[in-house]
Amino acid sequence: MVAALLYFILLIIAYPHLTELHELMAKALVVSIITAFAVVLFYLVIGLFGRTARLPFTHVLVACFTIVISISPFRIILEKIFSAIYPESKDVFTSLYALDAKLEKERALLLEEMAPVFAHEIRNPLGSIKGAAQYLRSETDAGENKKLLDVIIEEVDRLNSVVSQFLDYAKPHTINLKAQDINVIIERAVSIIKANNVSGNITLEMDLNPKIRNLVVDGEQIIQVILNIAFNAIDAMPEGGMLRIRTSKARIAGETTEGVGILIQDTGKGIKKEDMKNIFKPFFTTKERGVGLGLAVCQRIIKNHGGYIRVKSIPGRGTIFYIRVGSVQQVKQL
Ligand SMILES: Nc1ncnc2c1ncn2[C@@H]1O[C@H](COP(=O)(O)OP(=O)(O)OP(=O)(O)O)[C@@H](O)[C@H]1O
Numbered sequence: 596m597v598a599a600l601l602y603f604i605l606l607i608i609a610y611p612h613l614t615e616l617h618e619l620m621a622k623a624l625v626v627s628i629i630t631a632f633a634v635v636l637f638y639l640v641i642g643l644f645g646r647t648a649r650l651p652f653t654h655v656l657v658a659c660f661t662i663v664i665s666i667s668p669f670r671i672i673l674e675k676i677f678s679a680i681y682p683e684s685k686d687v688f689t690s691l692y693a694l695d696a697k698l699e700k701e702r703a704l705l706l707e708e709m710a711p712v713f714a715h716e717i718r719n720p721l722g723s724i725k726g727a728a729q730y731l732r733s734e735t736d737a738g739e740n741k742k743l744l745d746v747i748i749e750e751v752d753r754l755n756s757v758v759s760q761f762l763d764y765a766k767p768h769t770i771n772l773k774a775q776d777i778n779v780i781i782e783r784a785v786s787i788i789k790a791n792n793v794s795g796n797i798t799l800e801m802d803l804n805p806k807i808r809n810l811v812v813d814g815e816q817i818i819q820v821i822l823n824i825a826f827n828a829i830d831a832m833p834e835g836g837m838l839r840i841r842t843s844k845a846r847i848a849g850e851t852t853e854g855v856g857i858l859i860q861d862t863g864k865g866i867k868k869e870d871m872k873n874i875f876k877p878f879f880t881t882k883e884r885g886v887g888l889g890l891a892v893c894q895r896i897i898k899n900h901g902g903y904i905r906v907k908s909i910p911g912r913g914t915i916f917y918i919r920v921g922s923v924q925q926v927k928q929l
């Protein structure tokens with residue numbers, strides 16, 4: 596038992612970038628620890644009553660292990676029975692998260708209201724500045740002035756794109772659902788990535804599992820998620836490297852149907868430990884010309900689809916983004 600525990604811990608330390616193995620090991624580790632704890636508790640209770648257990652140790656161990664691994668399915672079955680008898684009990688199960696969700700919804704609504712006003716106030720003067728700069732550029736003959744005016748026009752375009760990204764983040768996300776093949780969605784995203792890999796110094800590796808089933812998702816939004824993550828990966832490999840995209844079958848906790856796991860891995864510079872907690876926050880960026888909304892948008896889309904995103908990164912070696920998504924049962928709006 597101790598040797599197995601040690602083996603799990605060493606595997607997790609040695610292969611922190613293998614997301615699925617890591618997750619499996621972590622689950623096995625938790626089960627082992629709880630089983631060990633239950634065995635100790637059993638002997639303590641027996642000891643308290645002043646008896647010596649006649650049961651063989653292996654029987655106690657197997658009994659505890661069986662109880663521990665049945666807790667999770669048992670809880671789900673209980674929840675289902677409860678919800679069938681008392682439909683209101685669903686609220687009790689979800690009430691713990693309700694306050695959090697309410698606060699997030701209020702914040703989103705505020706942003707949603709402010710964003711168009713803010714965008715309008717910025718875009719109008721930007722349009723005038725660009726128009727004036729373009730007019731002056733066509734009127735001037737001096738090369739130096741032309742260059743300066745080009746800088747103004749370029750920067751105005753960049754600001755416009757920042758405002759567009761902000762609007763994208765803030766606007767309500769209605770989901771356009773359709774049953775579709777995630778592999779086809781990824782292939783579409785990859786053709787856009789290929790077209791943008793201008794320097795061509797990044798090798799693209801695709802490993803798409805043909806056995807994954809169709810999911811009910813918003814294809815355009817999933818493409819946006821893959822592109823945002825892949826472009827970050829490309830940014831992290833200025834000297835070139837490998838970008839790998841893999842799909843696999845995956846199960847979402849608490850759901851009976853099978854979902855899909857999408858793994859996007861790069862061999863870039865990685866993410867510093869202290870930045871990890873911030874990367875999904877809106878406007879967090881370490882790039883000179885970044886906006887910091889790419890991952891915030893991804894997070895929002897995947898949450899809206901009832902899935903999640905996990906990240907593993909080793910500075911200097913690379914990063915793995917792992918997205919898990921299932922079919923959207925009903926349209927959710929933030
Ligand atoms: N694959 C990666 N490798 C290294 N750092 C990453 C990677 N992906 C994300 N990051 C870090 O997370 C930060 C936030 O990413 P995010 O996509 O939200 O914003 P951004 O890329 O800086 O700007 P933009 O809004 O233009 O996408 C990045 O600035 C970068 O520091």
Ligand SMILES: [Mg+2]
Nearest residue numbers: 823827889890
């Ligand atoms: Mg980005």
